[in-house]
Each structure stands twice: as structure tokens, then as C-alpha cells.
Amino acid sequence: xxxxxxxxxxxxxxxxxxxxxxxxxxxxxxxxxxxxxxxxxxxxxxxxxxxxxxxxxxxxxxxxxxxxxxxxxxxxxxxxxxxxxxxxxxxxxxxxxxxxxxxxxxxxxxxxxxxxxxxxxxxxxxxxxxxxxxxxxxxxxxxxxxxxxxxxxxxxxxxxxxxxxxxxxxxxxxxxxxxxxxxxxxxxxxxxxxxxxxxxxxxxxxxxxxxxxxxxxxxxxxxxxxxxxxxxxxxxxxxxxxxxxxxxxxxxxxxxxxxxxxxxxxxxxxxxxxxxxxxxxxxxxxxxxxxxxxxxxxxxxxxxxxxxxxxxxxxxxxxxxxxxxxxxxxxxxxxxxxxxxxxxxxxxxxxxxxxxxxxxxxxxxxxxxxxxxxxxx
Ligand code: PLP
Numbered sequence: 001x002x003x004x005x006x007x008x009x010x011x012x013x014x015x016x017x018x019x020x021x022x023x024x025x026x027x028x029x030x031x032x033x034x035x036x037x038x039x040x041x042x043x044x045x046x047x048x049x050x051x052x053x054x055x056x057x058x059x060x061x062x063x064x065x066x067x068x069x070x071x072x073x074x075x076x077x078x079x080x081x082x083x084x085x086x087x088x089x090x091x092x093x094x095x096x097x098x099x100x101x102x103x104x105x106x107x108x109x110x111x112x113x114x115x116x117x118x119x120x121x122x123x124x125x126x127x128x129x130x131x132x133x134x135x136x137x138x139x140x141x142x143x144x145x146x147x148x149x150x151x152x153x154x155x156x157x158x159x160x161x162x163x164x165x166x167x168x169x170x171x172x173x174x175x176x177x178x179x180x181x182x183x184x185x186x187x188x189x190x191x192x193x194x195x196x197x198x199x200x201x202x203x204x205x206x207x208x209x210x211x212x213x214x215x216x217x218x219x220x221x222x223x224x225x226x227x228x229x230x231x232x233x234x235x236x237x238x239x240x241x242x243x244x245x246x247x248x249x250x251x252x253x254x255x256x257x258x259x260x261x262x263x264x265x266x267x268x269x270x271x272x273x274x275x276x277x278x279x280x281x282x283x284x285x286x287x288x289x290x291x292x293x294x295x296x297x298x299x300x301x302x303x304x305x306x307x308x309x310x311x312x313x314x315x316x317x318x319x320x321x322x323x324x325x326x327x328x329x330x331x332x333x334x335x336x337x338x339x340x341x342x343x344x345x346x347x348x349x350x351x352x353x354x355x356x357x358x359x360x361x362x363x364x365x366x367x368x369x370x371x372x373x374x375x376x377x
Contacts, residue, residue: 008125011118012343016327020337027366029354030337032166032311034230036285038267039278042229045270046263054262060254062088062238063265069272070238077198078211079221081240087250088260088268092196092237094253095222096160097123099192099239102248103158103220104129111152111159113144114345115313117166117194121345124160132156135347138304138315142168143176146183159184161209162194164201167344167353168313169290169306171197174207181212190245191219196237197309199228199279202287206308210240217242220249225264227310228279229271236264286310289356289363296367297354300374310357313341317350319377327352333376334369 013030020026037043061067067083074081089095096119104110106128112120113134121131132153136142142165149159161180164171172180184191191209198206210219224237237260239249253259290305294312297303303314316326323340330336341351356363 004125004128008122013118013339016331016337016339019331026331026335026337027358027362027369028337029356029358029363029366030339031357032355033232033357034227034282034310035357035359036230036282038229038231038234039271039275042231042267042270042275046234046267049263049266054266056262058088058259058262058265060250060259062086062260063262063269066265066269066272069269070240073272074208074221074240077195077206077208079208079216079240080211081216085240085243085246087239087241087246087253088265089224089237089239089253090235090257090260091226092194092222092224093119094257095220095224095237095239096120096192096194098249098252099220099222099241099245100124100129100160101127101252102245103190103192109153109156111149111156111189113148113159113161115142115165115167115341115348115351116160116344117162118343120160120162133345135345137347141304142170142313143172144180145176146179149180149183149187149189152187156187156189158190158192160192160194162196164197164206164306164308166197166309167311167339167341167348169309169311171201171203171206171307173204174212177207177209178212181209181215184218185214189218191215193219193221195221195223196227198223200283200286200310201308202283202290203307220245225268225271228282229275230282231264231267231271234261234264234267236260236268286356289358289360292360293354293356293363293367296363297370299367300371310355312354312356313351314354315351319374321377323349323352330370330373334373336366336369336373
């Protein structure tokens with residue numbers, strides 16, 4: 001067995017999933033997945049493409065029409081790219097793997113602010129890179145600053161920033177990103193910017209760090225259709241990156257994946273052409289749930305109001321339990337599933353992640369049960 005792979009622990013989210021699979025009696029705030037179906041006109045476009053016989057491979061790069069749509073669409077986040085700078089991937093998951101593998105030589109360091117999405121560190125380790133962790137906390141809004149980056153080790157090559165963040169929901173203003181960009185340029189780093197929750201930003205319009213001065217040539221933007229368009233199972237995403245990086249990424253992609261599924265690419269074209277109003281409707285619903293649930297949680301657990309995504313990350317420190325113990329007992333005693341903060345890195349200990357991608361009635365029930373549980377401790 002490959003020793004690196006053997007020694008990487010399995011995802012802490014999956015562990016909890018396995019415990020609740022098939023249990024109808026559980027209220028799950030554990031899943032990082034929209035509860036809305038794929039908008040009907042997108043499904044219809046996919047069905048129609050199948051009827052027309054679109055079942056072949058596409059170019060490794062993806063359908064030209066989709067690459068064009070994406071390059072146009074990303075202008076709203078401040079990025080002027082050409083379709084040649086867009087690679088269609090099987091989800092952001094593949095984009096993360098391709099970008100990390102393209103950038104790191106064995107032993108190269110990559111800065112990863114934590115708590116963060118579960119795959120960043122394992123993917124860096126799988127490519128024989130080394131992760132340099134920067135811990136964040138609610139005191140600084142779970143944000144990294146330019147100063148944090150300047151204080152990090154001298155030899156890092158890249159940094160992964162995911163915003164709005166899974167698990168904390170934290171996002172960055174343009175001003176905060178400009179400060180990060182200055183530090184990134186001073187340290188000569190490449191940024192992998194995971195913007196999968198860009199559309200689910202509630203307090204301001206999402207800004208891509210790739211659009212800031214001097215950043216386009218050193219940023220790999222990753223985004224996709226899983227969250228904004230509720231298309232998780234269709235496995236479709238994209239990378240926007242400078243030619244030198246994208247050429248390396250497509251090399252791995254052509255040998256390992258070949259191309260993203262053509263049906264999903266057809267659906268993605270329809271999503272960008274006619275689906276933005278659906279995104280807006282879903283965003284409004286998530287926003288209402290966000291405000292409701294944060295207020296309710298604060299009756300018994302301290303929780304900051306996150307700026308984006310569909311997660312809240314309350315502190316459970318005052319209960320004296322570890323995040324694993326809290327989540328396990330909440331599940332067994334009250335049938336409510338959440339994810340222990342420790343699944344997202346050491347600095348996630350003392351917190352739990354709750355997804356509010358669930359109807360408000362269920363959030364109400366979950367809030368009552370969680371309060372009963374906390375009061376019983
Ligand atoms: N990045 C983040 C921050 C995520 O939360 C997720 C999924 O939960 C992914 C990437 C993976 O997304 P995809 O479904 O596009 O592979």
C-alpha cells in the first residue's frame with residue numbers, strides 16, 4: 001500500500017453520514033447539499049440533449065459553448081477571462097485535485113487556512129506536498145489577513161482560499177481580499193480560490209480575488225454548479241486559470257477523467273443562460289433560514305452570523321464536550337445530525353457545523369431539540 005494514502009484519515013463528514021444512512025427519524029443538518037431539486041428547465045435541457053443523442057465524449061476542455069458562457073458569467077465577479085482560460089471539470093473536487101497536483105512538487109508547501117473544506121489538506125498530502133496550516137477563530141471572523149500570510153513560512157508555493165467558507169460561512173470583502181492579494185504577491189504565491197459558494201453571498205456581491213490587480217496571472221479560480229444550481233449529483237465544475245497552469249491541469253484531466261459528462265455540460269449551459277433567476281430565489285430562501293437559525297442558536301449556543309454558503313458554525317466550548325462527543329450524543333439522544341468541527345481541522349474543535357439547506361420547519365424542530373440537549377448537560 002502507498003504509505004501516504006494509508007496514513008490519511010477518512011473524511012470526518014462521511015463517518016457521520018454512515019451513521020445516519022437509511023434513518024428516516026433523523027433531522028439532518030449534516031449534509032452539505034442543497035435541499036432544492038435541480039430547476040426543471042435545466043433537467044429538461046438535459047433530457048432533451050439525451051433525446052437528441054448527445055451521449056459522446058466532449059473535447060478534454062469541455063464544450064466550447066459552455067466555456068464561453070462561463071467566461072462571460074465570471075465578469076459579474078470581476079474576472080475578465082477568455083474561453084481559452086476555462087477548463088470544464090467533474091466538479092470543483094476534480095478542479096482542486098488538478099490544481100494542487102499541477103502546482104506542487106514533492107515537499108512543496110501549500111498554505112491552508114483552517115477550519116476548511118475537508119479535501120484541501122488530504123489532496124495536498126496525496127501529491128506529496130506539505131500543508132502549512134494557518135488557524136483562524138471567531139475572534140477574527142474565521143478570516144485570514146495579509147499579515148497572517150506574511151508571517152507564514154518563507155518557502156510556501158501556493159495558498160488555498162475557500163470563500164464563502166465551508167464550514168464557517170465566512171467570506172471576504174473586496175478590501176480584505178486586496179490586503180490578502182498584496183501579501184500573496186509579496187510572497188510570490190499562487191492562489192487556488194475555491195469559490196463554489198460565490199452565488200450564496202448574502203451581505204455583499206461576491207468578488208473574485210482573480211480580478212484584483214496583479215492576481216489574474218497567479219490565481220486558479222474553481223467554481224461549479226453543485227451549490228448555486230443544486231446540481232451536486234451531475235458532477236460539473238470548472239477552473240479559470242492562466243495558460244501555463246491550465247495546460248498542466250488539462251494534462252492530468254485528459255489522462256484521468258477525459259472529460260466532464262456531456263449531459264451535465266448541456267445542463268450547465270442552460271443553467272447559465274436561463275437559471276440565474278432560480279439562483280436568486282434559492283439565495284433568498286437560504287438567507288431567510290440563515291437569519292432565523294443563527295438567531296435561534298444564539299438562545300443557547302454562541303454563533304456568529306456567517307456572510308455566505310449554507311452553514312453555521314456555533315461554538316460548543318461552554319458545554320465542556322468535544323465536538324465529536326457533542327455530535328455523537330446529539331445524534332443518539334435527540335436524533336439531530338450535525339458535523340463535528342474537528343472534521344475541518346484542529347481549529348474546528350470546539351464548534352459544530354450545521355447546514356441550513358433544509359426547510360425552515362425542520363430547522364425549528366432541530367433548534368428545539370438542540371436547546372433541550374444543551375440544557376440537559
Ligand atoms: N469545495 C467546497 C468548499 C465544498 O463545500 C464542496 C462540496 O461540498 C466542494 C468543493 C466539492 O464540490 P463539487 O460537488 O463541485 O465537487
